[in-house]
Amino acid sequence: MLVCGRNVAKEILLGNKKVKKCYLQEGFKEENILSLLEKRNIKINYFDKNTKDDFFKMPHQGIILDIEDFKYSSLDELNVDNAKVIILDHLEDPHNLGAIVRTVEAANLTGIIIPKDRATDVNYTVVKTSAGAIENVKISQVANINSTIIKLKELGFWIVGTTLNATDDFKDIDYSGKIAVVIGNEGKGISESTIKHLDFNVKIPMYGKTNSLNASVAAALMIYEIVRKGKDE
Structure with a gap:
């Protein structure tokens, strides 16, 4: 599942959900998120803000995470x-x-x-x-x-x-x-x-x-x- 936005990303990174991939816009400077990414040893893939790729057209606020699907409770x-x-x-x-x-x-x-x-x-x-x-x-x-x-x-x-x-x-x-x-x-x-x-x-x-x-x-x-x-x- 793809999710984006700084608030969402921060909550996910603070939790235990598996993050498969992370995409950051070049120049991203949210230190607390960068620190969490480093702490969890998550590889970062950078993209240019002027990219024409449809993948990056969502309102991402500079960050997109590819995470595991939501796990429902019994x-x-x-x-x-x-x-x-x-x-x-x-x-x-x-x-x-x-x-x-x-x-x-x-x-x-x-x-x-x-x-x-x-x-x-x-x-x-x-x-x-x-x-x-x-x-x-x-x-x-x-x-x-x-x-x-x-x-x-x-x-x-x-x-x-x-x-x-x-x-x-x-x-x-x-x-x-x-x-x-x-x-x-x-x-x-x-x-x-x-x-x-x-x-x-x-x-x-x-x-x-x-x-x-x-x-x-x-x-x-x-x-x-x-x-x-x-x-x-």
């Missing part, structure tokens, strides 16, 4: 005491996934669950949008969301979802214990088959004419309500 790795997990019900936009990854990492939640089919996976855009936070977030990729929710319930999780027709305010829910919050698809929301498995169906109040929020914004509100309630316990 569901068991997310099953910890008082786990707080975000389930993404067929989210398609990698920018939304990247933004949610960044918020999950900032709030120190347990991790994220995504489906294998009809949804974005972890790709370059997700890594870039997360600003490197992806290196510190556990993501489990599962075959079926509903089957996974059933398994989570057996493990003691309470399942919370946000829908337009809910009556309970998202701030009125008890988020103690093991909690999994379902965030729906950008256009369709949470699927009807998944709504049936929710223990709590909540709404985020809308006070203007807009009737819904971007998926990453809705996720951020839910995530920080979980954090706020956790501090109050």
Whole structure:
């Protein structure tokens, strides 16, 4: 997988992910990154800023890393005491996934669950949008969301979802214990088959004419309500 940008590169170099190749623009002077490259004994391939090669047309900020593919976590790795997990019900936009990854990492939640089919996976855009936070977030990729929710319930999780027709305010829910919050698809929301498995169906109040929020914004509100309630316990 190719990733680029100074913030992303720094997070990757600080972590344990294997870096197969590094490309630096001639004259690159970010000392902390250069030091990390030297410390990890990573060979540098230099390129001219005026190169016509399409390979270097991405917004690289002077650095491109060729890294190993993202390693997904098992569901068991997310099953910890008082786990707080975000389930993404067929989210398609990698920018939304990247933004949610960044918020999950900032709030120190347990991790994220995504489906294998009809949804974005972890790709370059997700890594870039997360600003490197992806290196510190556990993501489990599962075959079926509903089957996974059933398994989570057996493990003691309470399942919370946000829908337009809910009556309970998202701030009125008890988020103690093991909690999994379902965030729906950008256009369709949470699927009807998944709504049936929710223990709590909540709404985020809308006070203007807009009737819904971007998926990453809705996720951020839910995530920080979980954090706020956790501090109050």
